[in-house]
Amino acid sequence: MSKEVNSESVSLCPLSTPAATEQEMLCIFGTGDLGRSLGQRLFQTGYKVVYGSRRPHSCGPLPPGTQAMSHVAAAQSARLVFVCIHRENYNFLETLAPQLKGKVLVDVSNNLKKNMYPEANAEYLQRLIPGAQVVKGFNTLSAWALQNGPSDASRQVYVCGNSLEAKQAVIEVATKLGFTVLDRGSLTAARELEDFPLQLFPEWRLPLQLATGLTAFFFFYLLIRDVIYSYVVNDKDISFRIMASLANKVFPIVSLIMLSLCYLPGVIAAFLQLYRGTKYKRFPDWLDRWMLCRKQLGLVALALASLHVLYTLIIPIRYYVRYRLAAHTISQIKENKTSPFDTTMAWRTDSYYVIGILGFGLYLLLGITSLPSVSNVLSWREFSFIQSKLGYLTLFFCTFHTYLYGWDKFLQPSSYKWFMLPGYMLSLVVPSVVLVLKLLLLLPCVDSTLTRIRQGWERTDPEQERKKLLLT
Numbered sequence: 001m002s003k004e005v006n007s008e009s010v011s012l013c014p015l016s017t018p019a020a021t022e023q024e025m026l027c028i029f030g031t032g033d034l035g036r037s038l039g040q041r042l043f044q045t046g047y048k049v050v051y052g053s054r055r056p057h058s059c060g061p062l063p064p065g066t067q068a069m070s071h072v073a074a075a076q077s078a079r080l081v082f083v084c085i086h087r088e089n090y091n092f093l094e095t096l097a098p099q100l101k102g103k104v105l106v107d108v109s110n111n112l113k114k115n116m117y118p119e120a121n122a123e124y125l126q127r128l129i130p131g132a133q134v135v136k137g138f139n140t141l142s143a144w145a146l147q148n149g150p151s152d153a154s155r156q157v158y159v160c161g162n163s164l165e166a167k168q169a170v171i172e173v174a175t176k177l178g179f180t181v182l183d184r185g186s187l188t189a190a191r192e193l194e195d196f197p198l199q200l201f202p203e204w205r206l207p208l209q210l211a212t213g214l215t216a217f218f219f220f221y222l223l224i225r226d227v228i229y230s231y232v233v234n235d236k237d238i239s240f241r242i243m244a245s246l247a248n249k250v251f252p253i254v255s256l257i258m259l260s261l262c263y264l265p266g267v268i269a270a271f272l273q274l275y276r277g278t279k280y281k282r283f284p285d286w287l288d289r290w291m292l293c294r295k296q297l298g299l300v301a302l303a304l305a306s307l308h309v310l311y312t313l314i315i316p317i318r319y320y321v322r323y324r325l326a327a328h329t330i331s332q333i334k335e336n337k338t339s340p341f342d343t344t345m346a347w348r349t350d351s352y353y354v355i356g357i358l359g360f361g362l363y364l365l366l367g368i369t370s371l372p373s374v375s376n377v378l379s380w381r382e383f384s385f386i387q388s389k390l391g392y393l394t395l396f397f398c399t400f401h402t403y404l405y406g407w408d409k410f411l412q413p414s415s416y417k418w419f420m421l422p423g424y425m426l427s428l429v430v431p432s433v434v435l436v437l438k439l440l441l442l443l444p445c446v447d448s449t450l451t452r453i454r455q456g457w458e459r460t461d462p463e464q465e466r467k468k469l470l471l472t
Ligand SMILES: Cc1cc2nc3c(=O)[nH]c(=O)nc-3n(C[C@H](O)[C@H](O)[C@H](O)COP(=O)(O)OP(=O)(O)OC[C@H]3O[C@@H](n4cnc5c(N)ncnc54)[C@H](O)[C@@H]3O)c2cc1C
Pocket: 259, 262, 263, 264, 265, 266, 267, 269, 270, 273, 279, 294, 295, 296, 297, 298, 299, 301, 302, 363, 366, 367, 369, 370, 371, 384, 387, 388, 389, 391, 454, 455
């Protein structure tokens, strides 16, 4: 008898169903990689394991303590059967329909591509053996993870199925194996579960694409503006600068832009809420998606900023820098000249280094708090204080560092080679916009309205209000 499952909740009470009493003996169809690993773990956890195989007497070495039989015999000896066979070979199971009637079949299969078949593998299995109770599960684990026990990457097991009892029997086994079980509802969720292992860092895709796109753009922009310009106009080959100087411009520029892109969606969201006068309307999808990948945007930006810091460390030992320094000193000795100490220059360089260091320190703090082991011990308020308040301070320091680096170069015509702005000037556009918009949001009248909206207050349309009054 199968009950339809409506909720995602999992009952924590011990089972008193037949599944609980019969779970001592479990059956696995297929003696391949997953079947063997699963059998070994099940046996180590205290279950008896029997394999259903095409060649029970010559299927190779099985985990000690387990035995192999024909599919028919194995199916009859257990109530729960793990089908560790590729979907392409499911057809033969149809002939076992009488033996599998009333059994719980766990479909662990995955596909090589999304949408390979019109229906999910688990639904196909259910169609082949309508008398069985199919549960999709364990497919997100690898044979390797099963052999080595739950690790950080694979502590979770997803299950879905139409029969609550069957699902509970599977959940109990998974829990005994040490996994955390997430119930995804009925068997219609099977396709979603089968797609999970095919995803490759989905939430990193957009930030990495953005970082690659921006890096490529600024690399070619600065190549033309600095290296090719010098070659064409001054007849000087400074292509060696590509390795260190150019890279040390591209990385911090892209990092600063990406850092500001972490905070831009929050500002847009705040203005949307102010405009709509309510927080109860959904944000557009693109904004939702943008907000959801801010962590990854931030971490990629941090990686690029770290590269900038490492590149900066090698500046004094670079051949080009040492050569320029020595040549300058020699020419001064020859001409018997000394440059006067420039206090403004000392202020400028010290300030931009120190502000850069402070910015980088806070950047690291944001990165550290985003580690699950750290964020788990912080309260929501503490996490939000660091990520939001100190995050804006980080953006401010990094932007200020870049403004100080530019100093009076903004006013020098030589900065605009071939009418192209220096890279750092371009990098200042988005962060400056974000900081100005944030300042506007901090104005007392705006801030108080936003706070009220976030506490649930809604602005009502005076026209609608009048109509309501007239009606009442
Ligand atoms: C190195 C690094 C690591 C990062 N790690 C993480 C991370 O681990 N996790 C993460 O999420 N981000 C991370 N980020 C991104 C960023 O720091 C955070 O997303 C930060 O919280 C954004 O702050 P915010 O003020 O713009 O947004 P939020 O505080 O999220 O606010 C955004 C919008 O949400 C709405 N909102 C906020 N509070 C309320 C409320 N009480 N009621 C109703 N609506 C509300 C408002 O519309 C607001 O404008 C990281 C960034 C960096 C640089």
